[in-house]
Amino acid sequence: MTSAGPATPPRALAESGKPLARLSGFARHAMAIASADLLKLKRDPTELFTRAVQPLLWLLVFGQVFSRTRAIPTGALSYLAFMAPGVLAQSVLFAAIFYGIAVIWERDLGIVHKLLVAPASRSSLVTGKAIAAGVRGLVQGVIVFIIALLLGVHVRLDPLSVLGVGVAVFMGSALFATFSLLVACVVKTRERFMGIGQLLTMPLFFASNAIYPITMMPNWLRAIAEVNPLTYLVDALRTLMVMGAVSVTGVPLDFAVMGAGIVGLIVAAAWLYPDLAR
Amino acid sequence: MPAPESAIATDGLTRRFGDRVAVDRLTLSVTPGAIFGLLGPNGAGKSTTIKMLTTLLPPTSGSARVSGFDITTEPARVRRAIGYVPQLLSADGSLTGAENLMLSARLYDIPRAERKPRIAEALAFMGLTEFARLLVRTYSGGMVRRLELAQAMLHHPAVLFLDEPTIGLDPIARRSVWERLQQARRQFAMTILITTHDMEEAEVLCDTLAIMHAGVIAALGAPAELRSQIGPDATLDDVFAHFAGGAITEGGSFRDIGRTRNTATRFG
Numbered sequence: 340m341t342s343a344g345p346a347t348p349p350r351a352l353a354e355s356g357k358p359l360a361r362l363s364g365f366a367r368h369a370m371a372i373a374s375a376d377l378l379k380l381k382r383d384p385t386e387l388f389t390r391a392v393q394p395l396l397w398l399l400v401f402g403q404v405f406s407r408t409r410a411i412p413t414g415a416l417s418y419l420a421f422m423a424p425g426v427l428a429q430s431v432l433f434a435a436i437f438y439g440i441a442v443i444w445e446r447d448l449g450i451v452h453k454l455l456v457a458p459a460s461r462s463s464l465v466t467g468k469a470i471a472a473g474v475r476g477l478v479q480g481v482i483v484f485i486i487a488l489l490l491g492v493h494v495r496l497d498p499l500s501v502l503g504v505g506v507a508v509f510m511g512s513a514l515f516a517t518f519s520l521l522v523a524c525v526v527k528t529r530e531r532f533m534g535i536g537q538l539l540t541m542p543l544f545f546a547s548n549a550i551y552p553i554t555m556m557p558n559w560l561r562a563i564a565e566v567n568p569l570t571y572l573v574d575a576l577r578t579l580m581v582m583g584a585v586s587v588t589g590v591p592l593d594f595a596v597m598g599a600g601i602v603g604l605i606v607a608a609a610w611l612y613p614d615l616a617r
Numbered sequence: 618m619p620a621p622e623s624a625i626a627t628d629g630l631t632r633r634f635g636d637r638v639a640v641d642r643l644t645l646s647v648t649p650g651a652i653f654g655l656l657g658p659n660g661a662g663k664s665t666t667i668k669m670l671t672t673l674l675p676p677t678s679g680s681a682r683v684s685g686f687d688i689t690t691e692p693a694r695v696r697r698a699i700g701y702v703p704q705l706l707s708a709d710g711s712l713t714g715a716e717n718l719m720l721s722a723r724l725y726d727i728p729r730a731e732r733k734p735r736i737a738e739a740l741a742f743m744g745l746t747e748f749a750r751l752l753v754r755t756y757s758g759g760m761v762r763r764l765e766l767a768q769a770m771l772h773h774p775a776v777l778f779l780d781e782p783t784i785g786l787d788p789i790a791r792r793s794v795w796e797r798l799q800q801a802r803r804q805f806a807m808t809i810l811i812t813t814h815d816m817e818e819a820e821v822l823c824d825t826l827a828i829m830h831a832g833v834i835a836a837l838g839a840p841a842e843l844r845s846q847i848g849p850d851a852t853l854d855d856v857f858a859h860f861a862g863g864a865i866t867e868g869g870s871f872r873d874i875g876r877t878r879n880t881a882t883r884f885g
């Protein structure tokens with residue numbers, strides 16, 4: 340450090356009030372958070388592989404057995420092809436829904452406190468976390484995607500479809516991770532969070548179109564599935580990933596629901612995030 | 618902007634948690650460039666005071682200005698002007714020292730071209746240059762504290778808040794933190810508010826001490842002044858016992874102790 344005297348901190352662009360400068364400040368802060376988080380992933384990628392085990396089992400065991408029974412009407416698709424995007428979405432959900440644990444860990448130390456006294460806006464901090472979760476999901480998605488390919492699912496490989504799958508996986512991860520962060524902000528302790536996490540994942544998974552079509556469901560379950568964001572993620576993935584699959588809800592609606600969900604959750608999480616330091 | 622007369626000024630600052638008044642109508646003022654020590658038994662309200670001044674916790678009533686900015690109406694400006702090392706551990710153990718500093722540099726809008734030199738300077742200042750590329754998880758307690766100080770000072774804040782910065786450190790590590798704080802104050806004319814349980818630290822480091830007890834300030838003055846109030850041969854321990862006496866056995870919930878221990882054991 341030089342003896343620069345009581346340096347006035349750089350008048351930040353973010354404070355200058357111009358919308359464009361604010362936006363660039365927001366983006367820079369979000370990227371700072373995201374890249375710090377992703378450094379950790381780069382350093383310890385083992386979790387990505389351990390997390391690939393479960394989808395592999397679903398596809399190999401559950402998928403193979405149910406393919407034989409033909410108990411589930413999946414139209415022109417084989418059951419394995421039908422459920423592969425569902426299992427991809429499931430792996431995204433199960434990984435993202437426990438993202439809040441890391442945030443509680445950061446609170447139990449004092450990392451959240453440090454972030455919250457920085458001049459970055461709360462929404463940029465939360466957005467940074469969402470972006471990091473999106474990238475984590477993407478890396479994991481690649482693994483499940485390859486497994487599906489190896490199992491002989493007729494996967495669409497044209498660039499636009501693959502890109503669409505990537506975007507959907509990114510958005511799904513960001514959405515459920517932000518939801519998880521929101522829950523963490525409310526419950527604040529690891530024990531309560533684990534309880535709630537367990538409680539949420541299975542209903543979210545079964546009340547969706549991941550492993551059976553909505554048309555098979557009794558009305559009450561169908562009503563739940565139709566407000567479950569996982570349904571829209573699965574629909575987008577299935578349509579974009581599997582040859583011959585037909586969208587039920589419409590891909591534009593799928594992305595619109597996920598986009599709106601992410602924005603709403605980020606706003607709510609940014610509002611509650613400071614509670615973690617109180 | 619004209620220099621504010623007080624680096625920190627509080628007026629009736631109060632915080633309740635349910636029925637419990639953690640900080641009770643606190644009114645104090647810290648002159649720019651001073652090292653101000655906040656002493657008091659567990660549960661006295663020291664951390665709560667710091668959390669309000671750093672905008673982490675909204676006050677129940679009263680007001681405060683830090684570096685001339687109001688903590689409730691101008692929190693963003695306050696945050697830009699301050700550095701803070703929480704009582705808990707705030708460096709990220711799964712990042713390296715340099716990565717922790719880079720995160721701070723980016724969050725504090727230090728321009729890209731300045732980041733690397735600023736980080737190198739901060740590492741050198743804190744004697745961490747050779748450990749910059751090691752994971753913080755592998756640091757000793759003293760190194761972690763110095764890194765946290767480097768993070769908190771990277772943007773050259775006008776006011777630095779340190780919540781028990783030397784708890785759990787061995788005597789040598791403690792001294793090295795003190796020396797760095799004194800040097801930083803000289804170089805950057807920084808105002809420092811520090812909480813501590815350590816009377817030696819209070820004596821060596823602080824220009825002014827406030828002894829806090831049950832949310833109120835029981836005594837205020839320079840260390841020598843406080844000692845002479847009690848008696849000719851009084852130590853700061855005597856001063857502390859006099860003004861916060863009895864509190865040591867009754868104060869401090871299980872929660873407080875747990876949190877303190879948490880800090881002391883660091884990464885375990």
Ligand SMILES: Nc1ncnc2c1ncn2[C@@H]1O[C@H](COP(=O)(O)OP(=O)(O)OP(=O)(O)O)[C@@H](O)[C@H]1O
Binds near residue numbers: 638659660662665869
């Ligand atoms: N988030 C909270 N919810 C409820 N009570 C709280 C909370 N934070 C602090 N308190 C209570 O307020 C009082 C003051 O706590 P504070 O942490 O400010 O004390 P302290 O002086 O920093 O103590 P220590 O020396 O143990 O760090 C204590 O009785 C504490 O239990």
Ligand SMILES: [Mg+2]
Binds near residue numbers: 664665704780
């Ligand atoms: Mg404290």
